[in-house]
Every structure is written in C-alpha cells, then in structure tokens.
Amino acid sequence: MDLENNSSDVKKGKFKVLREILDWAVTIVIALVIAMLIKAFLFIPIEVKMVSMQDTLFEGQRLIVYKLGYYFSQPKRGDIIIFEHQPGSLKGLLKYLPIPNPQEVDYIKRVIAVPGDEIEIKDGAVYLNGKKLDEPYAKGVTYNFNTDKPIKIPENKIFVMGDNREHSSDSRQFGPIDIDKVRGKAVFRIWPLQEFGGIYR
Numbered sequence: 631m632d633l634e635n636n637s638s639d640v641k642k643g644k645f646k647v648l649r650e651i652l653d654w655a656v657t658i659v660i661a662l663v664i665a666m667l668i669k670a671f672l673f674i675p676i677e678v679k680m681v682s683m684q685d686t687l688f689e690g691q692r693l694i695v696y697k698l699g700y701y702f703s704q705p706k707r708g709d710i711i712i713f714e715h716q717p718g719s720l721k722g723l724l725k726y727l728p729i730p731n732p733q734e735v736d737y738i739k740r741v742i743a744v745p746g747d748e749i750e751i752k753d754g755a756v757y758l759n760g761k762k763l764d765e766p767y768a769k770g771v772t773y774n775f776n777t778d779k780p781i782k783i784p785e786n787k788i789f790v791m792g793d794n795r796e797h798s799s800d801s802r803q804f805g806p807i808d809i810d811k812v813r814g815k816a817v818f819r820i821w822p823l824q825e826f827g828g829i830y831r
Contacts, residue, residue: 665728672698674814676712676736682792682799683738686710686767686831692821693738693829695814704809705788707758709741710816710829713790713807738816739790739800740767743783750780751802756791767831770796777802786810 678691687693687710695712705711718725718734725731743749748759751774756763765772772795783789787806792798801807819825 662728666723666726669728670697670726671701672696674712675820676738676816678738680738680792681797682794683710683740684794684797685769686740686793687738687816687819687829690821691819691825693816694818694820696817697814699815700812704744705741705812705815707741707744707747710738711741711790712736712738712813712816713811714813715811736813737790737800739792739798741788742791742801743781743789743806745783745785745787747783747789748780749777749783749789751777767793769794773802775802781806788812 674695674697676693676695678687678689678693681689713736714734715737716733716735718731720727720731720734725734742756742763743758750757751772754771754773756765756768756772772791781789783806786809788809789801789806791800791802816829818828
C-alpha cells in the first residue's frame with residue numbers, strides 16, 4: 631500500500647513539475663511575442679552613436695523611436711528619423727526579436743525634403759523649392775559635397791541630413807533614401823535623466 635502511495639505521489643510530483651515548466655514556457659513565449667510586436671509596430675529604444683546630430687542630439691543619448699505613425703503617413707520635413715543604412719543578418723520575423731540585429735547599421739538624421747520637393751545646396755545653405763531654408767538647428771557650414779545641382783526628390787524617397795553639417799554622412803553623399811527604410815521617428819529622450827523629455831526641434 632505504501633508503495634502504491636509513493637508511486638502516486640511521484641507521478642503527482644512529476645506532473646506538477648511538468649505543469650510548472652509548461653506555465654513558464656507559455657509565459658516566456660507570450661512575453662517574447664509581445665516584445666516582438668512592440669518592436670515591429672510601436673516603439674524601439676536606440677542609442678545615439680555618432681556626432682552627426684549635434685547640437686540637437688549627442689553621442690550616448692538614448693531615445694525612444696515611435697514607429698506606428700509612419701504606417702499611416704509619410705515622414706515630414708523637420709522630422710528626426712532613424713533609418714536602416716545597412717541591413718542586419720537577421721531577416722523576416724527574426725529581425726523583430728528583442729535583441730540587437732547583428733551587422734545592422736541605423737542612421738539618425740533630419741528629413742529636409744520629401745517627394746516632389748526640389749533641393750539645392752549652395753553658398754553654404756539649403757534652398758528648398760527655390761527659397762533659402764531657415765535652419766536654426768543646423769551647426770556649421772552646409773557643404774554640397776556631391777549635390778552641386780538641384781535635386782528633384784522622387785516618389786517614395788526623402789532627402790536627409792545631419793544637423794552637424796560638417797560632420798555628417800547623409801543624402802549629400804548617398805542620395806535620397808527609400809521611405810520604406812525608415813524605422814521610425816525619434817520622439818523622446820530617456821537618457822541622460824537631466825534631459826529626459828520630448829524631442830521638439
């Protein structure tokens with residue numbers, strides 16, 4: 631009789647352990663799916679790793695990038711965006727895992743011109759649709775590099791530049807970027823704490 635009770639207790643114990651493992655596995659899978667959905671459609675955290683956006687953003691600052699808005703509208707002039715400059719090794723759904731995508735390189739820049747605009751860089755300034763652009767955020771001289779003639783922005787592309795004009799690799803070198811490369815809009819600074827808050831300029 632004791633042997634039967636012991637055997638029953640062992641079975642119950644094993645079942646309890648298996649049930650607990652299953653519960654943990656389901657919880658982890660649900661958490662992973664939620665994290666992937668957030669990364670795919672809502673928000674992603676990023677760290678500024680270059681000086682090209684000074685004095686608006688500085689290297690080492692951490693930002694929240696809002697993705698959902700660009701599912702319903704295109705980037706606008708003045709938006710500070712993050713876009714994929716070099717794709718990572720994780721493809722498909724795997725790129726939405728809540729981990730860094732190996733070899734992926736993202737740039738953060740400001741949208742200067744949108745489809746249909748004509749942009750010209752001359753005399754150290756930007757001319758948009760024939761008028762000199764007022765850019766209180768720009769730092770340094772805006773050299774034209776490879777853009778010595780007016781450029782008409784094609785459909786589904788945007789022209790981007792860093793605010794730190796003398797130290798930025800941007801559309802002046804590699805041309806307008808595809809809108810579908812845009813990952814989202816930088817909307818909130820979460821680090822350093824003394825600068826915690828929205829990004830308005």
